[in-house]
Amino acid sequence: MDAQIWQLLESVSDPEIPVISVVDMGIIQGVAVSADGTVQVSMTPTFAGCPALEMMQADIRAALEGAGYERVQIDVVLNPPWTSERISTEGRRKLKEFGLAPPPPMQGGVDGAMLLFLDAIGCPFCDSTNTRLESPFGPTLCRAIYYCNNCHQPFELFKPL
Amino acid sequence: MNQVALIDLLFRLADDELLVGHRNSEWTGVAPIIEEDIAFSSMAQDEMGHALAYYTILHERLGQAPPDQLAFLREPHEFRNAALTALPRRDWSETIVRQFLYDAAEHVRLECYAQHPFEPLAHVARKIHGEEKYHFLHARTWMTRLAQTDESRQRMQVAIGILWPHALGMFETGQSEQDAPFDEASIMEAWLALITPILVEAGYQVPSSTAIYSRYAAPTPDRIELLAAMQKVYRIDPNAEW
Numbered sequence: 001m002d003a004q005i006w007q008l009l010e011s012v013s014d015p016e017i018p019v020i021s022v023v024d025m026g027i028i029q030g031v032a033v034s035a036d037g038t039v040q041v042s043m044t045p046t047f048a049g050c051p052a053l054e055m056m057q058a059d060i061r062a063a064l065e066g067a068g069y070e071r072v073q074i075d076v077v078l079n080p081p082w083t084s085e086r087i088s089t090e091g092r093r094k095l096k097e098f099g100l101a102p103p104p105p106m107q108g109g110v111d112g113a114m115l116l117f118l119d120a121i122g123c124p125f126c127d128s129t130n131t132r133l134e135s136p137f138g139p140t141l142c143r144a145i146y147y148c149n150n151c152h153q154p155f156e157l158f159k160p161l
Numbered sequence: 162m163n164q165v166a167l168i169d170l171l172f173r174l175a176d177d178e179l180l181v182g183h184r185n186s187e188w189t190g191v192a193p194i195i196e197e198d199i200a201f202s203s204m205a206q207d208e209m210g211h212a213l214a215y216y217t218i219l220h221e222r223l224g225q226a227p228p229d230q231l232a233f234l235r236e237p238h239e240f241r242n243a244a245l246t247a248l249p250r251r252d253w254s255e256t257i258v259r260q261f262l263y264d265a266a267e268h269v270r271l272e273c274y275a276q277h278p279f280e281p282l283a284h285v286a287r288k289i290h291g292e293e294k295y296h297f298l299h300a301r302t303w304m305t306r307l308a309q310t311d312e313s314r315q316r317m318q319v320a321i322g323i324l325w326p327h328a329l330g331m332f333e334t335g336q337s338e339q340d341a342p343f344d345e346a347s348i349m350e351a352w353l354a355l356i357t358p359i360l361v362e363a364g365y366q367v368p369s370s371t372a373i374y375s376r377y378a379a380p381t382p383d384r385i386e387l388l389a390a391m392q393k394v395y396r397i398d399p400n401a402e403w
Contacts, residue, residue, distance in 0.1 A: 048289050049210020078214070079284040083291070135196040136295045137203040144295075145196070161291045 005031045005039060008067050012059045015052045016140050019098045022056055026086025029077060038071040039064055044082045046161070047141040084160045095158055096124045101146065103160035121157050123148035131155075166337035167279055168223050169241065173335065173376060175215035176242035179232055180384070181263060182208025183391050187250045204260075204296055211289050218281045233395035237380035237388050244375035245327040247383040254320040257307065261300035262328040262356070268297050269351040273342055301359060308363035321360070322368050329372035 009031070012022045022028055022043070029042040041060060045053050057074050064072045084103035087095070092102040101124045120129030128150035135145045136159075143156040185205035192198035216228035225231060245259060271293060274286035307313045332349040341347050360367055375381060 045210075047207065047210065047292055048214050048285075049206045049208070051206070078288045081284070081288040081291070135200060136299050137196070137200040139199070141203055141206055141292075145199075159295065 024091030126151040169336040179212035181246040325368040326373040
């Protein structure tokens, strides 16, 4: 039964990046079915202030109820915190295909973050690392804006967290 | 740590975030360049999310009212923010300096609270520390950038002078002082150790002025004005369904 639930969750996409599922994003921490048949899903936000959280909860509920699960309980948990390491390999591939550079591994620490941004991020369009940070903030909380000096395209990076 | 002290601490954290987040949002549409419009709007959204996380702990674990009521129905004298977070949007230099001083304080504070014995606080601290990193990176970049010409460096120095006593005021002792390393004196020491080299390297003077404490004093006119604007719509009909 758990496997079927995971499969259903695979069909729920991230509202801000529709090509990727909530499972590939790593925001589902676990699923369980209790004795009375209640499906319990625990999920965790990427960024604490993510405005898509409620929409994702509604989408998850709709997907499960649509498949016949009548009792659905969704818990939002903050521990362990979401990190960009939770995005699956498949998820990273889809991010790139979508034109969003996948997050590089996070070293931690402010200086670590500084170095990362100075370090060349691979352009999702031409793979060149001759790129520069334009702004650590972008159109959604989880994105930063870069520019590729090679193919002269602006692009976005999914921020490492 | 007793319950009264925990409630006091959580209100300080939440109210600082909510008010500075509101001030950040006032740059939406009018920041000097579009990247900063986006940056301040994003930071506003982050800070609101963090305030919500703290208010949720207050509600679910410490017996306080639901988050929306805490944000929109409390009176100015019930807020525990430091005056720094409510200062109005004035010169760009003051905005950047406030951001730098505040984000640095949050950075060291969250690093410390990640080990806090009150688990819900430790979990939230670990969660949002990673997000705040980007705020600090942003402010730090601007501090260095605006030290490049004499005019901008002088204007920044004036802003540092105006804000310094309020920045020190962030570290006012709470209703019941916490044990080291969670006490305000230790956190302030870590904050100074983080920002002093950055200020000096950029060519700024570190002021010698002393703290203005404001968390428990009569509400500042800035706080009153901010809350009147922020709470206005909610208070028209507190039972409205959004």
